[in-house]
Amino acid sequence: MIETRALKTLEFDKIREQVARFCSNSIGKAALDELVPETNFDTVVELLEEMDEGLAILRVKANVPMGGIFDVRPHARRAQIGGMLSPMELMEIASTIRASRILRNFIEDIETEGAIDIPHFIERKEQMPVLTALQHEINACIDENGAVLDSASTTLRSIRQSLRSEEAKVRQKLESLTRGSNATKMLSDAIITIRNDRFVIPVKQEYRSHYGGIVHDQSASGQTLFIEPDAVVQANNEVQRLKVKEKAEIDRILAELTAKVQEVGHDLFVLVQLLGEVDVVLAKGKYGQANKCTKPKMNNEGYTRLVRARHPLLAMEEAVPNTIEFGRDVTAIVITGPNTGGKTVTLKTVGLCTLMAQSGLPVPALDGSELAVFEQIFADIGDEQSIEQSLSTFSSHMVNIVDILSKFDDKSLILFDELGAGTDPQEGAALAISILDEVVGYGARIMATTHYPELKAYGYNRPSVVNASVEFDVETLSPTYRLLIGVPGRSNAFEISKRLGLNATVIDRAKSFTGTDRHEVESMIASLEESRRRSEREADEAHVLLEEAKTLREQLDERLRTYDDKKENLEKKAKDKARKIVDNAKAEAEKIIAELREMKKNAADLVKDHELIDVKKRLDEAAPKENKVLQKAVANRERVQNLQPGDEVKVLSYGQKGTLLKKAAGNEWVVQIGILKMKLPEADLQYIKPEKEQVTRTMTNVKNRTSHVKLELDLRGERYEDALIRTEKYLDDALLANYPRVSIIHGKGTGALRQGIQSYLKGNKRVKSYRYGEAAEGGFGVTVVEFK
Template sequence: MIQEIMKYDISRYLKTLELDKILEMLSEQASLEDSHETARNLMPDTDFDSVKAKLQETGDAYSFMSRYSAPSFGAAKNVSSSLRRAQASAVLSIKELLDIAETLRIIRGVKAWRNDCAGMAQTSLDGLFGALVPNKYIEDKINFAIKSEEELNDNASPALYDIRRKLTAKSGKIRESLERIVRGPTAKYLQEAIITQRDGRFVVPLKAEYKGQLNGIVHDTSATGSTIFIEPMAVVETNNEIRVLKAREQEEIERILSELSAEAGGFADSIIYSYNALLKLDIIFAKAKLAYKMKASMPQINENGCTYLKRARHPLISYKTVVPVTVELGKSYDTLVITGPNTGGKTVTLKTIGLLTVMTMCGLMIPVDDGSHIAVFSKVFADIGDEQSIEQSLSTFSSHMVNIISITELADENSLVLFDELCAGTDPVEGAALAKAILMRLSNSGAKTVATTHYPELKSYAIDTDRVENASCEFDVNTLKPTYRLIIGMPGRSNAFAISRRLGLSDDIIKTAENEVSDEDRRFEKVVESLENARREAEEEHKKAQSLRFKLDEAKKKADLREAELEKSREKLMEKTRESADRIIENARNKSALLLNELEEMKKQLNADNAAKLAEKARAAYKSTINELEKTADPVTKKSVSGEAVTKLTKGDIVLIADINRDATVVDIKQSDKKALVMSGSMKMWVDFENLRLKNKSSASTEFKKTRRVTGLVSRGQRTVAGEVDLRGMASDEAIMELDKYIDNAVLSGITTVTVIHGKGTGTLRKAVQAHLRSHKNIAAFRTGTFGEGENGVTIAEIKE
């Protein structure tokens, strides 16, 4: 019997690791009927390059799905057998031809889907997409000819169309004849007033007792004998013609199906090749769909036997309840000995390592965090669960040992070996010795081994031996429940005394038991206990540090966000200030230009010397005003603003922010830093003392306003402007510019009412003028001219006082 299992057979170990359940889940994600069976029979690949290629395909499908969802594989059928028969001149059925057309439609759709994913660069799947060869010619020809699985379209051929047209006419003729019988005097002899068929011929149901009342051919009798189905002689000839047409129809249908079959058979190789590519794509996208369902990620693979699973989750345990484990193997150590209480998670951890390894070798993504690594092994062994064999009369221990013998003989440096409760079920002393010897043998062979055990001797072996490490599944003595956390580097404690004491066992019994334990074992347990306490303290400190780091990060994020918001508000305020100042400058330029034009006119009328002096003075005033306004227009440049110098402030002081020329209230003060927190409107900001001025009511801006007002009054008394402006013949934009100049002159001259001549025409210029006047700051009201004023050709406007 041992000789029979010396041959390596991975399938028996895959069942132990429950890969079949994962493959059943994969099958459920596939669309095609053939894909379901292919998924269930998937096997781990031991070739590194092949595994790498499969994972790349799965990863590319996952990327496609994250951006474009998955293509639809519909209900494509494996039409290979039908096509091979057609290739051998067989005539296919209507259903077989429809299956071929539907498969071609899906092939065309998947091909088009890839072409629509323009955002995806070249991928490992492009070869399979490229193998899809649509055949719209065959697809359309079949769909044009066939109406359903039972019937061809009338237009499938001209001959079929002509035959069916004649059949329709003949059937109609017969029905007319029979309707006369059914509705005529002979109706009283009928069982029912209906027309039916027997053997493809039209008949009527006649009461048996009136058989001689209607001349015709009897084709059938009812089960009771009370009704006979008779074909009246009046329709016999037409029925015969219909039968001939039906035979011709069937011949034409056979000819059409033969022609379609021959055409499809001519493309058999191409269609089968495309279908096989479609099948592979369906499996690959099923893997990607399963990855989404499992919340899986892509592991890095290697050939050096190193495995690092970061927060690995067993895929068959609910995502909400599973406790992730982090485990490493093959880097610092090749053998991992896991100890801990029963039902503490040891077996789940063991199966997780094995299952995720073989899943990766199948090209599947696995439920781990990013940064995980998986080694591609040539052999995977697992001795897990109750191996008792009733048929072979072997005990649990014997069954396990048969399996272990096979593993020790076949395992090598490219093997992963998993033992659950190694050498349990026998004398503890001998079992521990055997377990230790087996681990030593596997370590010498270079195999990567994970074993769970209760033997304390194996804990000591792991402590004393290079490249062997302890691990334990944590148990909470306070709650008497396992936490399912895997602790690497820490041997598990039995906790038997602590659990018994907590459950209420007498202290006398516990003390007696403790005295039975050797001094060496007690010292060992003390060391483990102290290590455990130190680990817990370190974890608590780590948690506190992480919590503090998180709080600091959150505070920094909030501060950065606040700073960004303040900067954004500041920039927005500056932009508004610039725009406002630009408008002021532009208005001043326009008005000053008008003033200079007037002075030029005055120069011609007045004494040349006096006029020249006056013009020069006006130019100087204009230049000074524009320079001052240009400084105001740049809120980034700091202005020289009058006011008391700031050396000390108190909360509530009203200040001027120099660089943006904006009033603000002092909210807080940092005297040592020479900074003040000020609020301007809804915005708060810290500002240096040197950029603040105590508010002074007699500011330069106030003086400037007074000067402008006086100058305006003087101008009004010195200028004369006509009471009307003629805009006829001008474009709307040109007319509006001319109108603005005229209104400015009118304001300076003190005119209260002006007439704007725009003409009647199409009314376009009138509408533009009146729309502009409606929003003009210097216009109080306006109206269309009345009779004698120019009516619709003019607009009368009133200037604001």
């Protein structure tokens, strides 16, 4: 357990007060008053995880239902020892049970949604006793204002009905008296009031005997008497009797409810305890939200790293953030420099943040901070001079230091403020060095401040110690409160004196008294400070460049993603289009094959050769055709990439034809254009096929014009001369198409066209034979021609 002295010295009680302001009820506030740092690593980690769950709930839900909760433990304890609870106490118990039910439902809803992981809250929810039955019984008897309801029992309802009836009778009788003919004269006021729980009227002193009855009170002047007239005494007696019965029945009801509370007294203690713990956890989270705190990572190795940490008791806009790291290779930080520079604030920042983390509280630092769990934290900070003990400042500090040295170990964090102060400077500095060596030797983690110049070189002689200082702005003559790790503090007395107008001669004379070593040390520190400033500037510039690079990379990544998406979409469209073409081709092919099968099945012997050829042609045409433009482009590209000397080319940039002479350096050619010779890039040249190759290609195209020649020629309706011309041209085309036979349709008619055609065929040397068509081919209306 952390010593109370350290908690008091570091003002941890003020932290508890700040967190307690965020509690929803007195139970949480009372629990926070007892909050102390834990020293078990697993416990600390669990406390921080639970606090982080509370923060997550507040971020997602903004608010947690914690209203209507009372500390009912005293009520339960009184019920357990046989006391009877009042209606208000019972109402508070019912309200607390109802609040616990609402909170359980709230946690169950979050668990069902699954948006955030809250195992610790779920565990507490499952530990909460379910006392809904008791809540309903209390609510059935007592309203929210603490009054016992008529419905609490049939007896109570009956008594109250009778009571209201009797009171109405008394009022009726008294109202008749106040409205009488003499009422204005005899009564001080025409009203009905109550004295000693009995209905009375205010009668003037001189008319007392007129009404008779009982005097219950009189005014301060004695001129008015509050009299219960004889006419209502009996009725008032009945009212009192019914009130006694009412009280007895209420007491019986309260006794029954108290007995039921007694039965679940232990469960109420557990419930209140759990509700208080939940309130504390949520208060920690709310405190973290309000003060921009974060959950630190914890370790059990004595390592501390606070990223831009602020003093938790200073206003956020006033506190200067500092990054502090030590505990591994470096186990001690010695902060040197003049007073009022912020050294003590730095010590308290480290101490308080450690205490807060070990108490399950978030710390006022940025994400990435890490703190150690210490078994003991010692702090010797401030002037604790004891007048009663007649101790000087030095003695008071030394009493604390002696106590610390007798208790610390390697699991301790020790904070020394102005170590060795209050005595002779040389002796104090030597004592401070010896104390630091003692503590560092045992492996404890230390932060110490001192204004002794002798300790400025302390960190350079010991590998586990580092010097530090708090920056001082000579221009403004004020500290900046920025911690400079690795740079010892230096005296600014000469600079400050110069800024304030002290004569330069006096300053120079003072410098001559300080000695050479002092000058060398001050020069070294000044060099270190300049190096630090330069490093900070370079780091800032590098950070800006890094951010720009990150932004550029994000933009490039976004463009690449857009390009990939477009490419993927285009590929998908192309694949879909190709698939559609193939599917159409397959469907056409299947249709043709089905026709062939049908023809084979029904009339295989009657199928004409030209019909089979035509079907085969349709089948070939059903296959997907390659883009002719693309074929041409690919052929040209391949030809350009294989240019040879002597090839004819077109120069694209000039629009002129030329001849390739030879390949030049790189990807260039020497081209003869008319009388000019020029070096041109290959990309600017387009290959031109020679005339011979073009003629050959034309002939090839003529010989292969199968797509333009049909297997039959229809001459029906033609004049004889025109029919002969068409027949001659058709036979030439059919021969070029390599058809073995063709059909000429001339019709039957008069037979003149048939005879003329057959006469022409008989004299044609390329015709092997001809015949009439069979029945399936058209009979005498068709002549089938076979070529040689």
